Amino acid sequence: MQKSKIKRIAAVLLGTGLCLLMPIRPQTADAAADQKITLTCRQNETILQGVQWTLYEIGERDGNEIRFNDALASYSLDLGDLSADAVDTAAKTLECYVIAAGLQPIAQGKTDANGELVFDGLDNGLYLAVGKTLQVNEICYFPSTLLLEVKDGDTGLSYDAFPKFYAENRSSLDKNYIVKKVWVDDEAGNIARPVNVTVDLYEDGALRDTVTLSDENKWQYRWESLDATSSWTVVEREIPVNYEVMIDYNSQQYLIRNSYKPTTEVTTTVTTVSAQTTTTSAPPTTTITTATKERLVQTGQLWWPVLPLSVGGVLLIGTGITVKDGKKKDEE
Amino acid sequence: MKSNVWKVLILLGCLMILAAALLCVYNIREGKNAGAAAADTLSALRQEIPEPAGTTAVTETVPTGEDLFALYETTTAASETAPPDIVINSDAYCGYLEIPVLGLELPVQSGWSYPALKKSPCCYSGSALTNDFIICAHNYPSHFGRLGSLTTDDRILFTDTAGIVHTYAVSGTEIIDGGAVTQMFSGQSEDWDLTLYTCTLGGQSRVTVRAYRVTDDADTPD
Numbered sequence: 001m002q003k004s005k006i007k008r009i010a011a012v013l014l015g016t017g018l019c020l021l022m023p024i025r026p027q028t029a030d031a032a033a034d035q036k037i038t039l040t041c042r043q044n045e046t047i048l049q050g051v052q053w054t055l056y057e058i059g060e061r062d063g064n065e066i067r068f069n070d071a072l073a074s075y076s077l078d079l080g081d082l083s084a085d086a087v088d089t090a091a092k093t094l095e096c097y098v099i100a101a102g103l104q105p106i107a108q109g110k111t112d113a114n115g116e117l118v119f120d121g122l123d124n125g126l127y128l129a130v131g132k133t134l135q136v137n138e139i140c141y142f143p144s145t146l147l148l149e150v151k152d153g154d155t156g157l158s159y160d161a162f163p164k165f166y167a168e169n170r171s172s173l174d175k176n177y178i179v180k181k182v183w184v185d186d187e188a189g190n191i192a193r194p195v196n197v198t199v200d201l202y203e204d205g206a207l208r209d210t211v212t213l214s215d216e217n218k219w220q221y222r223w224e225s226l227d228a229t230s231s232w233t234v235v236e237r238e239i240p241v242n243y244e245v246m247i248d249y250n251s252q253q254y255l256i257r258n259s260y261k262p263t264t265e266v267t268t269t270v271t272t273v274s275a276q277t278t279t280t281s282a283p284p285t286t287t288i289t290t291a292t293k294e295r296l297v298q299t300g301q302l303w304w305p306v307l308p309l310s311v312g313g314v315l316l317i318g319t320g321i322t323v324k325d326g327k328k329k330d331e332e
Numbered sequence: 333m334k335s336n337v338w339k340v341l342i343l344l345g346c347l348m349i350l351a352a353a354l355l356c357v358y359n360i361r362e363g364k365n366a367g368a369a370a371a372d373t374l375s376a377l378r379q380e381i382p383e384p385a386g387t388t389a390v391t392e393t394v395p396t397g398e399d400l401f402a403l404y405e406t407t408t409a410a411s412e413t414a415p416p417d418i419v420i421n422s423d424a425y426c427g428y429l430e431i432p433v434l435g436l437e438l439p440v441q442s443g444w445s446y447p448a449l450k451k452s453p454c455c456y457s458g459s460a461l462t463n464d465f466i467i468c469a470h471n472y473p474s475h476f477g478r479l480g481s482l483t484t485d486d487r488i489l490f491t492d493t494a495g496i497v498h499t500y501a502v503s504g505t506e507i508i509d510g511g512a513v514t515q516m517f518s519g520q521s522e523d524w525d526l527t528l529y530t531c532t533l534g535g536q537s538r539v540t541v542r543a544y545r546v547t548d549d550a551d552t553p554d
Contacts, residue, residue, distance in 0.1 A: 182404040248400050255400040296510050296538055297444060297456060297468045299476070300531025301359045309352035316345030323338035 035150050036120035036159070039111065039129060041143070043165045047115040048141055052132040055107040056098050060125040061149065071101040078244035078259050091147040093247045094128050099205050100235040124151045131163060132204075133229050140173060140229055141165045142251070168251065173228035179254040180220040181213045181236070198237040199256065203230045210237075362450070367474025369451045373420055373439045377428055380418045382495035415494035417442045426455055427492040429467065429528075434478050440467055440490070456529075457517070460490050460498045463525040463545060466516065471539075476530035480505060480539045488526060488543050500526045500543035508538045516540065 037055070041048040059068040066079070075097050080086030111117045119127075127150060131143030144164040179199055196214035200207055201223065211221045226232060234254045239245045243258040417424035426442035444454030453469030453476065469476040482488075488500040503524060508515050516529070516538070524542040532539055 178401075180401050180404075182401075184404075250400060253400045255404075257404075296508070296513060296516060296529070297449070297454075298446075298510070298531065298535065299449060299468050299470045299529070299538070300533065300535035301362065301471060302355060302535075303359060303533050304535060306352045306355055309348045309355070313345040313348030313350075313352065316341045316348065318345075320338040320341030320343075320345060323341060327338065 034120075035122045035124070036118055037122065037127065037129070037148060037150065038160045039117045039119075039146075040160060040162050041111045041115040041117070041131075041165070042162075043141055043167055046136075047113070048134055048136075048165065049111055049113050049115060051111045051115075051117070051134045051141070051143060053109060053111070053117055053143075054105045054130045054132075055119050056103050056128045056130070057106050057123075058094060058098065058103070058126050058128050061151075066126060069103065071103045072097060075101070076239050076244045076261070078246035078257070078261070080246070087147055088144065089246060089248045091128065091145040092249055093245070094147060095130050095145045096202075096233045096235045096247045098128055098130070099202050099233050100200060100237075122150050125149075129161070129163070130231075132231055135170065135229055138170045139167050140170050141167050166251070170229070173251075175224070175226050175228045177223045177226060177232060177252060177254060178220060179211070179213070179223075179234050179256065181256045181258070182219070184257060184259050194238075194240050197240070197256075197258075200235050200237050202233045202235070203227070205231075363470075363472035363474055363477070366450055366452075366470065366472045370438050370474065373423075373425070373452060374428055374437055376420050377418060377425055377439050380420075381427070381491065381493055415492050415496075418493045423448060423451065425452075425493070427460070427490055429453060430489040430491070431482070431486070432489075433482065433486045436475075436478075438469070438475060444468060453528075458520065460492055460526070464520040465490070465525065466520075466527045466529070468529050471530040471533070476528060476539075479528060479530050479541055482541050487546075488528070488541075490526070498526075499546050501546045503542045503544050506540050506542070507532065508540045510536055510538060 039053055041051045057069065058072060059066050061067070067073075068075075072094075077093055077097060079090035079093060082090055107119045109117050109119070119129075127148045129146040129148060131145070133143070134141045142165060146161050146163055148159060148161060150159060179201075181197060181199070183193060196212050199211050199213055199221070201209040201211070203226075209223065213219045213221060234247065234249075234256065236245050236247075236256050236258070240258060242260060242262045244261045246257045246259065248255045248257070415426075417426055419425070420439075424442045425439050428437060428439045430437050439452045441448050441452055441454045444456055448454050449468070449470050453467050456466040456468040458464030458466055471477045471479075482502050482505060484502055484504060486502040488502065490498045490500070492498065508529070510531075516527070519542075520527075523544075525545040526543040527540060528543070529538045529540040531537070
């Protein structure tokens, strides 16, 4: 029984990822408005009633690309390849920026006695379902955020989703959170990074704190004594020029990853940044002489002439002796 | 005229043998001087470097459990903790190399040039922290002259200027043509973490030793 549930959950998540990779089919207005998403919330054998979910419409598919709504279009988000493995992190990244952008939800509701919640009357498009932590007695259930695609189906336009939860006893919850920022794919010394970035912390959608990450604090910051039952998210307020951002988190950590993704018009040597942001070069690497690409370093001593010189010398001496002996014989 | 031909031949022969002998003496003296210079530098370098930490600086890169930061610890450490070079007699050194099987202990300069190579092995490319370290040295007996005798699993230790010991195990030896630069760099950070090379006696090819990083006495690559 348990295995079948896990398989169903895995199948839905995998299907979500695969659906996102499939080209979207032309929609028909009549069919589109009749579609629905059913969220079923259970943790092991426990039916989770009263889990609050908020549904956002974030955009739509355009071939293999995602066309975000206006509120999100200005952010350079790194959503990976949207494969089954990457879709969870993509959903978390979107969640953070949906909240920061103040995107208005299109629906909200709580799961019923069966742990189910239905969002109906949906158009084709991409949706983000964000759940709120549910506390049952002393156990806190933290729902995963879901990225879902709704598109025309042949019959029964319903999409079942089974969010993942992790449960933890309230008394053992760690109320300290660390945010860490990393840079990837920009090791070349000629790429400029901002000297600092601003990170906003949101509690249940409201801005609670703003910190600056830089070399001085090793690009990380620790928040202490936060309410563990709240939904906390972080965003990088200004995504650096030529970078994309991905945000991942767990119960204690927030990872903000900036990947260097220059636009095709910008060469890697250009370090243009916004007027408000001061930049500096990436940390210099160890000063090492650039290796020549023409030929490897000549690291041998001059040994090779020894053999021909020796052999040649012996031959010449031998020849000389032979000539001398020949001359003696001639004289005799 | 003919009577003097044999004298000329013998004289030329003697001169050639003398030249060969002088070349041998020069090479041997150069090798000894290089060995002595390296030993002196190593002695000074050891005094400047803190006591070896005994562990490698780069740890396992595979994230453990739900630790989101683990995957990036190596990169961060590499960029933040690259120790500064130590300058001795106007030459910058990034650490020293030990090859216990050959009884070698040699300082390593952070950049290479032909005059520098007469004193010690030099960093040709990369670094220990980025697992793409290539060190070249002359084939003096006191430097890398016996490199080709290393065998699989022989240990190589590199101690950087922060005193961090990076331990490697030999994975293999190959002969690379002197013009095959691409082949020298092939597989870096994937198939090997450290490469040592020197010229063959003929000077046309390079004896190349590949090694991978190990944790202390572990037998498997990290």
